[in-house]
Amino acid sequence: MDYTFLLELALILVFTKVFGIIMKKLGLPQVVGAIVAGLLLGGAIWSPLTGGAFVPVRASDTLSIIAEIGVVMIMFSAGLETDMNELKSTGPVAALIAVCGVMVPLGLGFLVAMPFFGIGDFKAVISCVFIGVIITATSVSITVETLKELGKLKGKVGTAILSAAIIDDVIGIIILTVVTGLDNPSGAGAGAAAADVVLKTVLFFVCAIGIGMLLNKLFKWLVKKYPHRRRVPIMGLAVCFLYAYSAEHFFGIADITGAYLAGIILSNLKETGYIENKIDIGSYMIFSPVFFASIGIKTTFEGINPSILLFALLFVAAGLVSKIVGCGAAAKVCGFNAKDSLKIGIGMIARGEVALIVAQKGIESGIVPSVYLSAVIVLVIVSSLLAPVLLKLLFKADAKREMLIKSA
């Protein structure tokens, strides 16, 4: 056995914690520190200068899997914190925010890609659509962590962001499947593929909620019979993993959607807080530092030329603006005030794993050349850094205003 993973875990724990503390002192969220730690450990900054030497931690299967467990646990914990009564009241609102937050990025992404890919033939059009698809999927985990840190996850804004991100994920996956289906020359046609995806999605939610209602009853009995016993959080985590796996395996839906749903199912127990506490400790001791650091570790800045640089600039701008405008406008229409609409728009800008995975799928199928991946990576970093920073500023400004009003 190669024991390097022990060294890597030690480095990740020390660096994410130290940079987290530094960022906190600077008034920035700790997750930014964890990503910066990842950038340093992965050598993204000096790697092009040293030719790949002096890289303490390289991306590996081991880290990917620990990171994946991390993101699943973060989303499960977010689900546990969800206030279902509030989700019910924000449901239609969240749906509108999600739809606008998918359509506007899709359109703007297409427009940005046009000068670079052209729209001469069907394949080029598909490539342009695909660039749009990459920026549709919000990676809500960074926003979740930030909102948690600020104690705002359960508020109206937090619930709207989370609910919209769930719906956004589903819509994003449907569009991805349709586009890759359309690109597939041997396929049974886009219509059949799209119908299949819609069917699977509906089936997933029906099954997950149906079984979830039984599980909820089972856990209510378990909690009553065995209060404050290890078996409750352990079985809860097993349900989380099972839902995450089933979503991917049987329905082709992101594992984090399954994990979040599992969390919602267990969100109204007398011991939900107890479960969440154990999950959070398990998560922050290893898994979530590895997840956030691995975003930085996976990043490289190699192979960038002026054309790609220009594309990256436009792409990043499109990614940020489209979510703020799309989601923000939808929120405003739904009755949120201007400040809260802006918060929702900004809460949705963060891109992460999903954008990278979608991009890699496009590269694998030859829809997009691999050199464009760097632009996606820049969007992931910039949006991951901006989302928490801007959110924190907006919420702090609010708090200050409230204080002034109170003291007046």
Added chain:
Amino acid sequence: MDYTFLLELALILVFTKVFGIIMKKLGLPQVVGAIVAGLLLGGAIWSPLTGGAFVPVRASDTLSIIAEIGVVMIMFSAGLETDMNELKSTGPVAALIAVCGVMVPLGLGFLVAMPFFGIGDFKAVISCVFIGVIITATSVSITVETLKELGKLKGKVGTAILSAAIIDDVIGIIILTVVTGLDNPSGAGAGAAAADVVLKTVLFFVCAIGIGMLLNKLFKWLVKKYPHRRRVPIMGLAVCFLYAYSAEHFFGIADITGAYLAGIILSNLKETGYIENKIDIGSYMIFSPVFFASIGIKTTFEGINPSILLFALLFVAAGLVSKIVGCGAAAKVCGFNAKDSLKIGIGMIARGEVALIVAQKGIESGIVPSVYLSAVIVLVIVSSLLAPVLLKLLFKADAKREMLIKSA
């Protein structure tokens, strides 16, 4: 990404917990339940009948690494619980127990192997010695978990077992290196290899304890400045991983020895209990169930013939008797009473990862044919099942007697 690991983790969590609860109801330790869960999940029982079909969880790199993190965390936690004052007073005693607990198995293993391998040539003699080497290494983690469950880890017996197991590990590794060195025809000679190993071991302890004294001061400052903050257990875990890695990487010593030493270094802080609590939660939520289940999962009963069966019987008997007699007699000589000597002997019988790793090393270098691995696996299972069961019985009998005396 292949998401099977999420299903596997869910199955392991559910099965280890359910069988753990069942075993507890039957008065057996929970770890036995976890190993049984592993045997069921890994299909060891029906796999020969079904030709490998219906195996829910197969051994994989992912599970191995999570299991390895698990065993490292268990040993770190055991180190944190060590009472240094008691270790100091039991030091020479532990050394004698360890030496006898290595020499007696080595001799008995050699005798058992003789009729099967012969001693006609040098290579055959080495094979016989190697069979002895396989049964020298005690796997103390199961005993640790059992003693913890019984609340006896900090007692005289617990400390003697743990200290002896540490020393036993070091002696075992030295003998292993010497034997494989002797078998290596191109080597620089056994003498040089042995000297190298001794030097490395001494160096490891000097470095680990030297740096440990500085780290201890650093943590005392950290705990005083930031009481009850996440950074303390996180940095503690980082030290544990760093020590585990350094032991393997720089000194060729088992990672668990490094982890245990790291625990000892942090065992006298004002917040040792706080660190231990967070480590334990992180451990029992995922890592330690995976570790104990994976022992069962890795097991197969294939390719066994009458000769191997006879060898396995003698080998298992030698493995059990030699530790009980060797360690028990040494303990008795050192002044333990008969009951406690028996407990120490039985506490040392458990074999695990190390025995399997040593056996696999022997198979890789062609010293022992691969079919003999099944005997080692049987010893691992039998001793892992017997050690906790017998320990529990002995401690319970004691408790009963004490109750009778008190009530008289």
